[in-house]
Amino acid sequence: MVQKDFLWGASTSAYQVEGAWNEDGKGLSVQDIKKLPENTSDFKVAADHYHHYQEDVALFKELGLKAYRFSIAWTRILPDGTGAVNPKGIQFYSDLIDELLAAGIEPIVTVYHFDLPAKLAEQGGWSNRATIDAFVHYCNVLFEHFGDRINYWLTINEQNMMVLASSAVLAGTKTLQENFQENHHMLIAQAQVMKDYHDKGYPGKIGPAPNIAYINPASSDPEDVLAAQRFNAIRNWLYLDMPVFGRYNHQAWDMLKALDATPIFAEGDAEILAAGRCDFIAFNYYNTNTVKAYPADAEMLEGDQQGGFGIPGFFQSHRNDHLPMTEFGWEIDPVGFRTTIHEIYSRYHLPMIVTENGLGGRDIVEDGAIHDQYRIDYLSAHIREMEKAIAEGADVFGYCPWSAIDVISTHEGMRKRYGFIYVNRADFDLKDLARYKKDSFYWYQTIIQQGGLDS
Numbered sequence: 235m236v237q238k239d240f241l242w243g244a245s246t247s248a249y250q251v252e253g254a255w256n257e258d259g260k261g262l263s264v265q266d267i268k269k270l271p272e273n274t275s276d277f278k279v280a281a282d283h284y285h286h287y288q289e290d291v292a293l294f295k296e297l298g299l300k301a302y303r304f305s306i307a308w309t310r311i312l313p314d315g316t317g318a319v320n321p322k323g324i325q326f327y328s329d330l331i332d333e334l335l336a337a338g339i340e341p342i343v344t345v346y347h348f349d350l351p352a353k354l355a356e357q358g359g360w361s362n363r364a365t366i367d368a369f370v371h372y373c374n375v376l377f378e379h380f381g382d383r384i385n386y387w388l389t390i391n392e393q394n395m396m397v398l399a400s401s402a403v404l405a406g407t408k409t410l411q412e413n414f415q416e417n418h419h420m421l422i423a424q425a426q427v428m429k430d431y432h433d434k435g436y437p438g439k440i441g442p443a444p445n446i447a448y449i450n451p452a453s454s455d456p457e458d459v460l461a462a463q464r465f466n467a468i469r470n471w472l473y474l475d476m477p478v479f480g481r482y483n484h485q486a487w488d489m490l491k492a493l494d495a496t497p498i499f500a501e502g503d504a505e506i507l508a509a510g511r512c513d514f515i516a517f518n519y520y521n522t523n524t525v526k527a528y529p530a531d532a533e534m535l536e537g538d539q540q541g542g543f544g545i546p547g548f549f550q551s552h553r554n555d556h557l558p559m560t561e562f563g564w565e566i567d568p569v570g571f572r573t574t575i576h577e578i579y580s581r582y583h584l585p586m587i588v589t590e591n592g593l594g595g596r597d598i599v600e601d602g603a604i605h606d607q608y609r610i611d612y613l614s615a616h617i618r619e620m621e622k623a624i625a626e627g628a629d630v631f632g633y634c635p636w637s638a639i640d641v642i643s644t645h646e647g648m649r650k651r652y653g654f655i656y657v658n659r660a661d662f663d664l665k666d667l668a669r670y671k672k673d674s675f676y677w678y679q680t681i682i683q684q685g686g687l688d689s
């Protein structure tokens with residue numbers, strides 16, 4: 235049983251849902267210019283939410299959402315990443331926020347979801363410390379314009395995946411040291427923003443939004459157990475120890491030393507990191523990962539957000555035979571969700587909100603209906619385990635599955651759908667972009683009305 239004001243919500247991100255990639259003064263982001271996997275749509279039109287936002291919010295209201303988590307496109311607000319503010323960008327999000335509030339839906343804002351302004355990327359992106367200042371300035375612009383209406387801010391979506399799975403998420407290739415230097419700069423930017431937000435006395439709360447997947451050992455061999463602990467450290471805890479405790483996780487740091495990948499600290503960095511603290515923890519969960527020990531002379535392996543990693547001398551991903559998989563090859567582990575919730579709460583004792591969880595599938599339309607029982611099964615199994623975790627004492631105040639409406643997948647295009655609402659388009663055929671309610675829409679509507687599975 236969840237609390238009465240529990241935030242039953244759903245999520246999207248700007249570049250995956252909005253479209254209007256070059257309209258009303260928007261600048262280009264790295265997502266607009268990245269090399270796409272073959273046979274996969276670009277993000278130019280996406281679900282065309284930019285032009286359909288009123289219709290979409292009306293559907294969210296009908297669905298019964300208490301919260302909607304979306305991201306703001308940095309390049310709508312500051313087309314070059316810094317410099318003059320684009321009034322039309324401010325207007326769009328101001329209107330969207332007002333529309334949500336009028337519908338009784340709590341807006342939850344991600345400030346940065348994989349879409350760094352291309353202009354900043356040209357100048358070195360996160361390897362350039364100027365990007366830290368640009369990010370801090372951008373966030374302060376958002377706080378000034380929307381700070382009175384937003385109660386929950388999320389700083390950076392899945393920073394850990396931008397670092398560890400940069401090929402899948404950003405189509406990037408960098409050395410490990412370069413990745414972790416960029417990571418360091420993002421951590422500083424985040425800390426500074428959290429400090430500014432608190433210092434200025436805004437009424438809401440702010441927190442990070444990493445992808446957290448509890449890591450299991452492939453066996454009880456102590457070397458596998460240690461491998462799992464180390465992957466947990468560098469994949470998960472690094473990204474929560476920092477905003478909660480203001481310091482690097484010691485095991486993650488030790489691994490970076492062994493790999494010659496420690497970031498260089500500039501004067502004052504340690505103080506900034508120590509000064510920025512989060513109010514709550516938002517996290518995305520799709521499944522657990524399982525790893526075994528990996529020889530030091532093996533090759534480095536990079537997967538996508540949910541698996542396929544290998545760092546020589548430390549760990550290698552291992553298929554967990556106890557778990558079924560989605561048709562896109564991601565393991566399904568609802569009990570692991572409960573384990574992950576408890577592990578986060580035991581380590582940090584902060585309120586938590588789940589900002590992504592869901593099933594990507596190839597939905598089929600039959601006479602305007604989408605019978606996505608597989609999605610209902612996935613979500614109900616996860617909600618059940620979340621409710622158990624809450625009953626067992628974990629403090630979870632919201633659940634926002636991915637995704638409110640079909641969006642373009644990060645690296646699998648339009649064929650991999652997650653939404654409660656179907657968007658009528660294919661990767662290369664835009665059709666009429668009509669919205670259809672899937673079976674999962676009606677199912678989630680009931681869950682929200684009841685206040686969960688248990689009521």
Ligand code: BGP
Pocket residue numbers: 247250391392395445518539590594636642643644645646650
């Ligand atoms: C997360 C991202 C989302 C979303 C989701 C599903 O990593 O934060 O943006 O895309 O994963 O992933 P995919 O689209 O690759 O299936």
